[in-house]
């Protein structure tokens with residue numbers, strides 16, 4: 348594509364003397380080659396503008412950077428005999444995402460983006476499963492990676508990949524005939540405009556509680572980043588699905604956007620107008636669910652997974668799934684066929700004495716509270732929790748999680764969970780400050796072993812925080828560690 352044509356798609360006109368052919372775009376100088384546009388972004392650690400000379404020397408056709416008031420920029424820059432055009436724009440990250448999408452090619456016809464503090468991965472997985480149960484080629488993309496009917500290279504470990512990877516992945520899915528995609532929209536991804544080139548057709552919001560304040564600083568800024576999905580990315584008239592039981596402030600803000608932008612609003616939950624949970628009665632494996640669809644009570648169904656929050660996520664997915672209201676009941680009737688999401692309230696061991704252990708990805712105060720409350724009815728004996736908190740992440744979560752564990756579990760073991768660059772003992776101490784009765788066992792395997800060894804008939808053990816993760820990150824190194832396989836192996840040894 349010619350540069351002038353690319354600029355034209357953004358409503359810009361080219362005043363340059365020549366019009367290079369553009370083959371790619373990137374925000375990483377290490378990926379720059381001939382015919383590439385290098386977008387110099389300010390990051391959290393570095394300023395991409397430092398890498399402009401390098402990008403030019405490597406053959407960049409053009410450089411895009413943020414315009415700053417009062418600054419005058421040259422129209423081109425030469426390094427090592429190669430010249431690149433210089434373009435200054437108010438919003439280079441948005442330009443990057445939208446150009447990457449144009450260069451990558453067509454995207455799947457149905458793309459649902461899911462945001463919220465907790466439940467994004469689960470909802471995306473359930474939505475992919477529902478599409479597949481309807482014999483549609485489908486994919487989900489997020490913390491659990493890319494899961495689809497077609498085989499594509501694995502993605503980097505972010506929840507929402509960078510804009511270029513995202514555009515290329517969506518185009519590859521479309522080329523393989525996948526037309527239904529469920530995408531996780533993280534607050535970092537939304538804030539950094541990673542999704543601005545995605546042709547989103549539906550959006551969902553699960554809930555908003557405390558997380559990532561290390562990055563967003565205030566809950567208001569965190570909410571604002573998430574609202575961007577509904578305010579800017581979802582086109583007018585698009586489908587918006589909300590869990591009606593989220594905090595009132597977020598719900599009000601979303602309803603206001605939905606009205607103003609004429610979104611097709613569906614709400615699910617205890618007070619949902621589209622799907623209302625009338626009753627959820629826990630059973631050994633899941634729950635008996637009575638639902639109302641648009642006010643009409645449906646025959647009860649068995650939802651096969653434990654935890655009311657899992658049913659809420661599944662309803663969010665169901666309401667994202669149908670186009671025509673006539674299909675709604677058929678979609679809801681697929682819920683009994685859903686499979687558990689890896690590392691989400693996943694039963695991993697049953698001891699001969701009848702005690703059992705679950706692994707869950709709860710790494711926020713709200714998630715820990717929900718999963719402990721959800722598992723309580725499954726424990727005729729005691730409820731025991733093993734958990735920690737991630738290093739280099741929102742420190743304010745730690746005392747809150749300690750308090751919740753102390754309040755809702757009968758026994759608490761505080762251990763390590765990805766201390767990263769921080770001192771693990773300090774992280775544990777910050778949790779223990781509000782859980783003084785808790786045991787402290789830094790070594791996660793020993794903590795799990797101790798908890799398993801102490802289980803009696805009817806007890807339930809929750810190992811929280813790492814879910815599907817397969818490593819323990821300590822000082823920049825990832826050591827193999829999988830709560831699920833370790834717990835299952837240790838439980839077998841005990842049997």
Ligand SMILES: CC(=O)N[C@H]1[C@@H](OP(=O)(O)OP(=O)(O)OC[C@H]2O[C@@H](n3ccc(=O)[nH]c3=O)[C@H](O)[C@@H]2O)O[C@H](CO)[C@@H](O)[C@@H]1O[C@H](C)C(=O)N[C@@H](C)C(=O)N[C@H](CCC(=O)O)C(=O)O
Pocket residue numbers: 374375376377387388389390391392393394395398504505506507508509510533534535536562
């Ligand atoms: C805090 C954060 O979101 N960081 C992301 C951000 O990096 P950054 O702002 O730190 O970038 P930087 O290192 O300062 O560099 C600035 C610019 O210079 C460029 N650069 C840098 C070096 C070089 O040699 N040449 C060059 O051009 C970089 O490509 C970048 O454009 O942009 C990078 C490129 O897209 C991401 O890889 C990186 O994710 C880091 C690895 C990360 O850990 N992110 C986490 C916090 C994250 O995004 N998490 C969310 C949500 C998780 C959840 O909800 O639970 C996710 O979506 O995964």
Ligand SMILES: Nc1ncnc2c1ncn2[C@@H]1O[C@H](COP(=O)(O)OP(=O)(O)OP(=O)(O)O)[C@@H](O)[C@H]1O
Pocket residue numbers: 463464465466467468469470490506531553554656657659660690691692707708709710713714715717718814
């Ligand atoms: N609807 C919900 N309400 C409250 N807690 C939930 C909900 N759904 C999931 N959780 C909790 O959050 C954990 C993570 O769930 P999930 O991976 O689906 O969320 P996520 O939003 O994708 O998280 P991340 O931000 O890490 O990607 C679960 O293991 C569970 O403890």
Ligand SMILES: N[C@H](CCC[C@H](N)C(=O)O)C(=O)O
Pocket residue numbers: 506710736737738740764765812813816
């Ligand atoms: N996406 C989340 C995952 C946290 C998982 C937990 N195990 C931790 O390391 O804190 C984050 O990066 O904050």
Ligand SMILES: [Mg+2]
Pocket residue numbers: 467468469489490491506531
């Ligand atoms: Mg996720």
